[in-house]
Amino acid sequence: xxxxxxxxxxxxxxSTVYLVFNEWNFxxxxxLIATVMGVVQGxxxxxxxxxxxxxxxxxxxxxxxxxxxxxxxxxxxxxMLKGLGGLGQPIADGIKFLLKEQVIPGGxxxxxxxxxxxxxxxxxFMAICVVPFGxxxxxxxxxxxxxxxxxxxxTKPLASFTDDxxxxxxxxxxxxPRGVVWPRSRSEEELLLKADAAHAxxxxxxxxxxxxxEFNNSVQFVIAxxxxxxxxxxxxxxxxxxxxxxxxxxxxxxKYSLLGSMRSSAQLISYEIPMGMSILGVMFVTGSxxxxxxIEFQHANGWNILFQPVACLLFITSIFAxxxxxxxxxxxxxxxxxxxxxxxxSGMKFALFFLGEYTHMITTSFLAVALFFGGWLLxxxxxxxxGGWTDAVVKLGVYGGKMLxxxxxxxxxxxxxxxxxxxxxxxxxWKVMMPLALLxxxxxxxxxxxxxxxxxxxxxxxxxxxxxxxLSLRMPKPPSKTDIGWRGHPVTGRMAMVAK
Amino acid sequence: xxxxxxxxxxxxxxxxxxxxxxxAAPLTAHLIAPRKVTPVKQMxxxxxxxxxxxxxxxxxxxxxxxxxxxxxxxxxxxFLYPWAATNQTTGSLIPSAFxxxxxWEIQAFLLTxxxxxxxxxxxxxxxxx
Numbered sequence: 001x002x003x004x005x006x007x008x009x010x011x012x013x014x015s016t017v018y019l020v021f022n023e024w025n026f027x028x029x030x031x032l033i034a035t036v037m038g039v040v041q042g043x044x045x046x047x048x049x050x051x052x053x054x055x056x057x058x059x060x061x062x063x064x065x066x067x068x069x070x071x072x073x074x075x076x077x078x079x080m081l082k083g084l085g086g087l088g089q090p091i092a093d094g095i096k097f098l099l100k101e102q103v104i105p106g107g108x109x110x111x112x113x114x115x116x117x118x119x120x121x122x123x124x125f126m127a128i129c130v131v132p133f134g135x136x137x138x139x140x141x142x143x144x145x146x147x148x149x150x151x152x153x154x155t156k157p158l159a160s161f162t163d164d165x166x167x168x169x170x171x172x173x174x175x176x177p178r179g180v181v182w183p184r185s186r187s188e189e190e191l192l193l194k195a196d197a198a199h200a201x202x203x204x205x206x207x208x209x210x211x212x213x214e215f216n217n218s219v220q221f222v223i224a225x226x227x228x229x230x231x232x233x234x235x236x237x238x239x240x241x242x243x244x245x246x247x248x249x250x251x252x253x254x255k256y257s258l259l260g261s262m263r264s265s266a267q268l269i270s271y272e273i274p275m276g277m278s279i280l281g282v283m284f285v286t287g288s289x290x291x292x293x294x295i296e297f298q299h300a301n302g303w304n305i306l307f308q309p310v311a312c313l314l315f316i317t318s319i320f321a322x323x324x325x326x327x328x329x330x331x332x333x334x335x336x337x338x339x340x341x342x343x344x345x346s347g348m349k350f351a352l353f354f355l356g357e358y359t360h361m362i363t364t365s366f367l368a369v370a371l372f373f374g375g376w377l378l379x380x381x382x383x384x385x386x387g388g389w390t391d392a393v394v395k396l397g398v399y400g401g402k403m404l405x406x407x408x409x410x411x412x413x414x415x416x417x418x419x420x421x422x423x424x425x426x427x428x429x430w431k432v433m434m435p436l437a438l439l440x441x442x443x444x445x446x447x448x449x450x451x452x453x454x455x456x457x458x459x460x461x462x463x464x465x466x467x468x469x470x471l472s473l474r475m476p477k478p479p480s481k482t483d484i485g486w487r488g489h490p491v492t493g494r495m496a497m498v499a500k
Numbered sequence: 501x502x503x504x505x506x507x508x509x510x511x512x513x514x515x516x517x518x519x520x521x522x523x524a525a526p527l528t529a530h531l532i533a534p535r536k537v538t539p540v541k542q543m544x545x546x547x548x549x550x551x552x553x554x555x556x557x558x559x560x561x562x563x564x565x566x567x568x569x570x571x572x573x574x575x576x577x578x579f580l581y582p583w584a585a586t587n588q589t590t591g592s593l594i595p596s597a598f599x600x601x602x603x604w605e606i607q608a609f610l611l612t613x614x615x616x617x618x619x620x621x622x623x624x625x626x627x628x629x
Contacts, residue, residue: 029510033517098529106542118522125518129511224510232581233511253555254544262559269570276577284584343545348529352522423628426566430626434573438614448587449603 032223036128044358045090051411053086058415064089071095100347108344109251116248117349120356123241124363130230131366134221134376134396135384136292221396222292230291231279234367235272238322241360242268248353249341260340263330263422267321270429271328275318277437278311281444282371285454291367295375296384303374307454310440310461312372314433319364321429323357326414330422365406366399373402432472439464565625576613580606 049064056063064086071092104110193208200207227233242265249261282304283289286297298304305312321328332340339345342353369375376382376395420428443460447453544551583606587599620626 026513029513033510033514037517037521099533100529101535102526102530102533103541105544107544114526117526118519121525122515122518122522125521126511126515129514223514224508227508227511250556252544255546255551255555255557258555258557258559262563266563266566269574270566273570273573273577276574280577280580280584283581284587287585287587289581289585338545338547347533348526352525426628427626430569431621434617438610442610445603445606449599 028220029223032220036133036223037125040125040128040359040362041355043362044355045094047358047361047407048093048354049086049090050408051414052089054408054411055415067092094351097348097351102348103346105253105344107253109253112247112251113344114349116244116251117345117352117356119247120241120244121352121359123237123244124356124359127234127237127363128359128366129223130227130233130291131363131370132222132225132292132295132375133366134399135382135392136220136222136225221392225292226290228288228290230289231283231294231367231371232289234363235276235279238360238363239268239272241356244353244356245341248345252341252344254344256337256339256343257341260330260332260337260343264324264332264341267324267328267330267425267429270426271318271321271433274314274429274433274437275322277434277441278308278315278318279371281308281311281441284441284444284448291370291375295370295377298374299377299384301454303372303377305372307457308372308440308444308461309458310436310465311444312368313465314437314440315371316368317428317433319368320410320413321425323361323364323410325361325410327417327420328425329419330425361407361410362403365403365410369399369402369406375399375402436465436468439468562625562628569620569625572616573613576609579609 053063055061067086067088068082068084069088069091070082071088104113197207199205245264245268246261249257249259249264252258282294285301285304285307286294288294288297324330324332332342337343342350345353376399377384378398382391382395382398440461443457443464447457447460544555546552583602587602
């Protein structure tokens with residue numbers, strides 16, 4: 001956002017350190033938060049409609065088509081707003097959720113029962129705050145220059161040190177541990193500015209004031225820009241969601257809920273590990289945890305899916321499990337467990353669980369697109385950096401479009417692959433995906449460490465996948481519960497086909 | 501860019517807003533929705549049958565084993581994150597002379613993890629029967 005930066009009163013020397021913290025930014029952040037919460041909730045509501053429509057299409061039904069923007073009221077005068085292919089359905093659903101009776105069954109642990117849906121929705125929403133929806137700009141720093149100089153010094157052999165280098169080294173040593181310095185006074189900042197200008201001239205870059213101006217004129221399409229732990233933050237907050245499910249299931253005093261939550265917690269923590277490992281490969285290649293930097297890296301080096309297809313496959317499988325989507329929707333398998341952990345929830349509390357689930361879907365889709373499919377990059381259309389408002393909107397559109405494609409892929413899979421059995425599910429996570437993820441990680445480590453071509457990762461990881469598949473076919477098969485045998489019927493005595 | 505907490509203040513602002521929403525939504529519903537308690541409504545749902553016994557029953561010890569294994573491998577992953585994030589960058593904290601040593605140390609570390617993994621497999625932790 002365009003604003004003129006000024007340091008807080010009485011702290012004029014803080015100009016670089018407190019660059020991203022001032023009153024104006026505070027207001028911008030609030031506006032961003034309101035926008036993101038509104039847009040995400042609206043998107044969730046319409047994704048539910050989309051899900052129902054796609055389900056209907058897959059089953060050759062019509063799907064919701066009655067409620068238009070008249071919200072189903074008979075006395076509504078404008079006939080043109082009726083019907084509309086069910087476009088009013090999410091709004092009507094929302095109102096209904098609000099007006100429904102809030103049943104709290106007897107025997108529940110009231111505190112935990114009430115906390116669980118709040119926790120589910122807040123963890124799902126929190127994860128979004130580091131995901132960049134569009135282009136972001138990195139704030140310039142005088143320290144950039146300093147680290148560069150330090151690196152140059154650190155990598156230079158001691159024998160070829162000039163007097164200037166020695167002086168610089170002494171200066172760093174004086175400045176304290178690791179030589180990282182904040183400009184602590186106006187005079188020191190001026191010194192740094194001078195050094196920065198010289199550095200910029202030498203490298204053909206722009207001096208600090210110009211970089212600052214450029215940054216001030218840019219737009220941040222992320223709630224919390226420049227959070228260095230980006231991906232780990234999403235994973236950490238995402239795993240907190242397991243608490244919501246466990247609390248909801250345990251406090252409900254319902255056997256279905258308890259079974260669902262036990263299954264779910266085991267599933268969530270099992271799939272966390274292959275997910276973390278597949279992210280680790282991308283992280284190793286990029287050298288950063290910051291989602292924005294990961295996208296920018298893919299502009300220069302090609303989308304990660306080209307180099308790490310196996311990691312992408314593992315990641316997508318894991319996020320399906322993390323979101324409790326079909327084929328991994330055992331926690332809420334309707335046919336066995338009624339509603340799983342949210343059997344006893346109704347009205348708004350149920351809506352919060354649902355909202356959390358769909359928000360989680362959106363976040364993980366954004367993350368998958370950012371990690372493996374280039375984020376807001378589209379060859380020939382978008383490039384990193386601030387390219388004006390039109391460019392920003394195009395990036396937003398590209399990113400949103402990719403995310404929506406991914407969510408539709410989620411829904412398509414729901415009607416394509418049947419549900420796993422629980423032992424198969426755990427076996428897939430621990431016996432198949434974990435070794436595969438580890439091997440894939442080793443491929444990335446070795447290729448990058450010995451500075452081989454990145455393209456080598458593609459055939460190596462694919463070969464690894466094929467060899468692992470062939471090996472697994474030769475492994476002794478454990479006796480399956482579904483092996484069919486013959487046995488006399490206990491009552492009639494006739495031979496019948498039974499499960500062994 | 502070096503770490504400073506100033507970058508993180510939007511996270512905390514967002515946290516406040518999100519928790520506010522998560523509390524306000526059910527609270528509003530509680531205030532405006534009707535509420536009529538009946539004994540049948542209070543019963544836990546068990547497919548229309550009267551519930552038998554308490555729902556807080558014992559569960560399989562395997563869930564516990566899985567939780568322990570998860571801790572082992574997730575902490576192992578957490579050890580790898582800092583190294584993976586800093587190894588490739590030019591401004592790395594790892595001096596170039598040590599990069600080889602650190603790399604092979606990480607391989608040895610991974611080897612111990614693999615040993616633990618094989619041990620768990622042979623002990624039958626991953627068997628769900």
